[in-house]
Amino acid sequence: VRYPAEHKQQTRERIVAAAARRFRSRGRDGAAIADLMRDLRLTHGGFYRHFDSKEDLFAEAIGRAFEQVADRLVAAAEKAPPGDELKALIDTYLSAQHCADVANGCPVAALVSEIARHQDGPYSAFQQAARRHIEKLARFLPGATPQERKRKTAMLFSGMAGTLGMARAMTDPRRRLRLLEDARKFYLNAVR
Amino acid sequence: VRYPAEHKQQTRERIVAAAARRFRSRGRDGAAIADLMRDLRLTHGGFYRHFDSKEDLFAEAIGRAFEQVADRLVAAAEKAPPGDELKALIDTYLSAQHCADVANGCPVAALVSEIARHQDGPYSAFQQAARRHIEKLARFLPGATPQERKRKTAMLFSGMAGTLGMARAMTDPRRRLRLLEDARKFYLNAVR
């Protein structure tokens, strides 16, 4: 079968997008290549026409996840009334929706422990993606210099990721929601 | 072979202690029962005389990990000069040593994502362990009521766990140390 010119690129995109979701919801080990490909109506054998290994896909999928989340956060901040951008950022990140939707949520909250563990690989990919992510969001934070804003952003988002992860681990929904609510106040207060 | 009366209990303890370390450093899936038992000079078959499943051991190991960490943190706070307990708590948690020693460190930082994922199991175990953990540490936090102190403790420790996890995912050691340093200031400031 011969496919149209742009076809391969499109398939690759679809794989990355599906992987970005699947890895977040099931974890690096929990997400199987064959299942992923089946979702896209493809077979697992073809996977290796696009990626050298699962490892490579994982790295790329994390990058994609960061971008998606950053876009959503920036959009939320930009449509907030002037002066409330930071609050919008925090409220969106720590919303019940974000907490419930792991598959489309922050890759840090969903995958940090696994990334930290395999860090001795080609994982400066993660560090770079995280850095770009922070650069996109830093403009909504207070601070005299860009440097200061970025460092504050790193504090805010790594902290919120921890609390979000913790909320997700709670069995009791009320505990979960209270944790999120407390966190929205705590971080807004702490950061400005 | 017939073993002395307390023998079984002791073996069980050894398994839990080893598992608590192994799960934290390699993750739930990365830690194999056979390897764990081999470390204790035992064979994998005997494991099931002590636990019904890997799942059960995982739950118990997390509890153990929480206890160890809480003990260490409480000890650090108690030997601090009066008035500096909270600072000691934060500095210990966000120390370079804690960051480097995943195997003996905070189970939240090491395992949250995996726990959140398997939460639909017997995992109120995690919630309970986390709660006890917070109760042990709450007395070092400011706040008018125990309730308020506990909620603040949950904010502090879930946030710090996120930042610690993030630091561990950094490839560049300087970035890692700066993140920890920033965090020590940030949380001390935010929480008192």
Next chain:
DNA sequence: TGTACATCAGTGAACGCGCGTTCACTGATGTAC
């Protein structure tokens, strides 16, 4: 006191399954001539 038997922590082979990766193959289209 001596003997037969029960107990049960630990052994190690075996089972079964999931999964990453490989590989020979397919077949529609583009290209060379």
Next chain:
DNA sequence: TGTACATCAGTGAACGCGCGTTCACTGATGTAC
């Protein structure tokens, strides 16, 4: 213009490995008589 051939995304069987779990067995000690 027509024909032979190359290309290469995708197919699906197969390989190899790791690992959780099971199971028949061991053998020193405690217990029943």
